[in-house]
Amino acid sequence: MPVVESELRELAAGVLLAGFEGARAPDWVLAALDRGLGGVVLFARNVVDDQQVAELSTRLRDRRERVVVGIDEEGGDVTRLDAGTGSLFPGPLALGAVADPELTGSVAEGLGGRLAGCGVTLNLAPCADLTLTRDDPIIGVRSFGSDPAAAAAQVAAFVSGSQRYGVAACAKHFPGHGASTTDSHFALPVLRRTDSELRAAELIPFAAAVRAGVRAVMPGHLVVPEWGAEPATLNPKAITGVLRGELGFTGTVVTDALEMGAVAGELGRVDGLAAAAVRALVAGADALCIGGEIAAEAAVTQVTDAIVRAVRAGELTEDRLAEAAARVAELGTVPAPPVGGAIDPDIGRSAARGAIRVRGRAGLAGPPLVVDVQVAPSMAAGAVPWGLGPRLAELLPGTRTVCAASGELDAGELAARVQGGGVVVTTRDAHRYPEATRLVTELVALGLDVVHVETGVPGPDLGAGCRVDTHGGSLVSLHAAAELLAGRS
Known part of the structure; x- marks a missing residue:
């Protein structure tokens, strides 16, 4: 029996993770949470310090108990909590240089404990990409290295450590962005790698993340020609066929920002964003990230409308939408920070010295x-x-x-x-x-x-x-x- 309009709109809103401006949740975000918005993604523009982020998370959770509070906190060069000073944790390439998975797990545990104390439920890290070309403009030091087996051990350790206190990790950018020389924020990369080359290299760290129990995976905005003309974000072969069918991933598929040039065309073009949102859901994605680079309030409304229209038109099934919304809600579980917030302050410094x-x-x-x-x-x-x-x-x-x-x-x-x-x-x-x-x-x-x-x-x-x-x-x-x-x- 078809769901009523209000329930359908709530399901559609439930798959969205929106960005917003400022250190406090604006009224439109609070109202959207009341209508079923799945969650938010925090950027440096939303962060003053850990206490403020914790208070913001509590405010959001007061409006929606299972709200997803996501953040990009990779450590190293990509940090949101320490955007004003620089990260207190070395990044993946430094950890890969040390080549001690136990130390990487300890660093990730410290980072995860800190995020748990801030009320964050989803960390959009680690990068499971390999560094396969020096000309790559966007991954670089965000990768653990170029050796598939060594990077896989690092990725698995990071996933296990960061999830200890209940913050979901998200391995990205499946099937691997590190061989590309195009920045997907601006244009669509075509990965000139064969299916067999991917299986011998790029897929190995992602398989390790799945075995380590990673709760989320982010597909990349990039095309693998042997998998078809669609970027992985919109590609059933990538998400349903390889990631879920072959690697056995059962968690939540979280998209990269859908307004990025690789999938939505010109940055900020909402019509391209709405179309990409529907196509991502059809392909098997669950959580749709929007609002990193555009006016998110209007985007949330227009994307919700587009999803509802797609269901009514038969382009997207109600069951697929309900499945996606349920998986997103699973990322809203409230984390349990370490007792007393006890995190070794020297762990980041020790790892940086070793690198x-x-x-x-x-x-x-x-x-x-x-x-x-x-x-x-x-x-x-x-x-x-x-x-x-x-x-x-x-x-x-x-x-x-x-x-x-x-x-x-x-x-x-x-x-x-x-x-x-x-x-x-x-x-x-x-x-x-x-x-x-x-x-x-x-x-x-x-x-x-x-x-x-x-x-x-x-x-x-x-x-x-x-x-x-x-x-x-x-x-x-x-x-x-x-x-x-x-x-x-």
């Missing part, structure tokens, strides 16, 4: 000139403080810092400012920015005592007397590099 790799002598003759070469942050990371200069100045008084884009820096002018301590150049994925690479090589050619600190994916050696790879730009990773250079570690 440091050095070639050459790291000692400094005196306070150096630090050149922090700025690049635009990725859409995933957003604007988070970065730079070695302030960290090193805390430990080595007299350190001077220049912070600018590589195109604004002149090697000769910098050389004239160098005193006895030499120059430390800090980069992020220098291999992807020719001007940054040129700056380092020109400083070396001038005969300066150059230390090159790379905080992104390690690229080619540029000839500096000392090369330091941190495998991430988190606050703790920068502190670890500063300790090394200041002779404190």
Whole structure:
């Protein structure tokens, strides 16, 4: 027997996870929760501190008991709780460099315990993607590495640790974004990988996540030609056939933001978003993330309307919609934070120190000139403080810092400012920015005592007397590099 209009609209709203502006839930979000909105996804714009997030979560839960409170808290370069300072936990590539799954589990447990204390029910992490090309513009240090088996062990440890206190983990971006050179925030990547290549590499960490009991998986906005022309988010072969049918995943499939250019066309185009929402549900997705980049209030209404119309038109079955809404509600279980909030404050620092790799002598003759070469942050990371200069100045008084884009820096002018301590150049994925690479090589050619600190994916050696790879730009990773250079570690 067909459901009545009000019940159908409640089911349609129940599969939506919406973004919003500000540190307090606006009236439209509270009203939408009353009408069945499945939950929200928090961004840096919604965070002041842990206490405020906990109060916000409580306010949301007062309106809807099983509300999903999601967040992107990967640690490392992608952080929401610490967007104002930089993360207290190193990111996946740093953990992969340490190569100790037990330590990764402890880091994830600390992160999960903190999120539980904030009332968060779903963490959109970890990235189970592999780093398969240095030209990848969006995954990079968010991956645990390039070796499928090693990354699988890390992913499984992260999932188990982060779910200990009841916060659901979400392995992303199935079947793997790390071989792409296109950012799906803006355009649709086509993954030039065969089905057999995927099974031998990219799918291995996702299979490990499923075996570890991951409660959610996020498909990527990317096309695997052998699986069809649709991106995985909208592709029944990817979701129902491979993820559920072959890997045996029974949890909740959570989409990446549907307004991203890869699926909705131009960012913010609501008609494309509404169509993508229906197609994702038909393909087997459950929770639909919207409102990261567009006016979410209007989007929630229009997407809800589109889902209802699709059911009435026979494009989407009531059973499929009800199944999706039930799976979303399962992610609204209230977590149980650790008693007393006891989380080892040193675990992040210890892991960051273990990830440091050095070639050459790291000692400094005196306070150096630090050149922090700025690049635009990725859409995933957003604007988070970065730079070695302030960290090193805390430990080595007299350190001077220049912070600018590589195109604004002149090697000769910098050389004239160098005193006895030499120059430390800090980069992020220098291999992807020719001007940054040129700056380092020109400083070396001038005969300066150059230390090159790379905080992104390690690229080619540029000839500096000392090369330091941190495998991430988190606050703790920068502190670890500063300790090394200041002779404190």
